Amino acid sequence: MARADLHTAFFGGRGFTLYHATGAHGSRPLTPHFHDEYLICAQLAGHEECHVAGRLFSFDPGDVVLMNPQQVHTGNARGSSDVDYITLYVDRRLALGLVEDAAGPRCAPEFTSVRVTGRVELVSAITALHDLVRSDNAPGRTLEVEAALHNVVSHAFTEFSNLREPLRRSTNRIAHRKIARVVDYIRGLDPRIDPTTLSLDELASVAELSKYHFLRQFAQVVGMTPGAYLRTLRLCQAARELRTSRRSILEIALGAGFADHPSFSRAFARHMGMTPSQYQALGPL
8 A cells, every 4th residue: 555655656558557665664554455456566675564464464575464355454554764565466266267277266365374575486477577567568478568567467476376275275275164254255255345334233233243342353453343344345346446447537436435536535545555547557457
């Protein structure tokens, strides 16, 4: 997620979004949030700390950060002034294509490590993809971009996911059985249904907990309140529509439960680090 004191640049292509951030960090941490894509991030310079799945992680130069879709995390809690990182957001369909190529049809893989160190080849592959995508002649090098993207994705999933070992535990696993049931219920909803229409009573009933106990447990286990989770999920769905449908931004905003274009743009910019029109301009997923 973008910060006001960062120099940022976004690039997009079929199946991915690439984000490069450099600059000084303030001390204020970002609130818990998540994305609908897989996240593969190379820390090139500086030191950062953030919470992922309820644990505090430190990231230093040479580290690679791996997160699963809808894995709640915070932004920088404490960081140095020379931060530099490249983040690749990978569409789920691209990952599913990799799975079918490598292991035949099955459930989508999930990363089993949040932070990996000493993986020079993977960091180099991410940097090479970034350099290729940002080059002036990138539009004419589609096949090279696709090959570089596949190199990063296949490397990350082959080594650090349960792609080949389905029983390995995902870092996105929720240990609380009843809360996990609710999260699975929400994720299994028809994407055309507005999740903000779900009532707290309905979710507490799925968990078989009292409403107030459910509220406390959900926030503690997931890392954000049910309301914040549902609002973030809706923003994720809106982001997907911006790059996969022909609907106008206003139509998507209204469909996401926002009263108007400006309120949607403000919320979207806080979530994605750019405006809906900038995100839409990255091209189709």
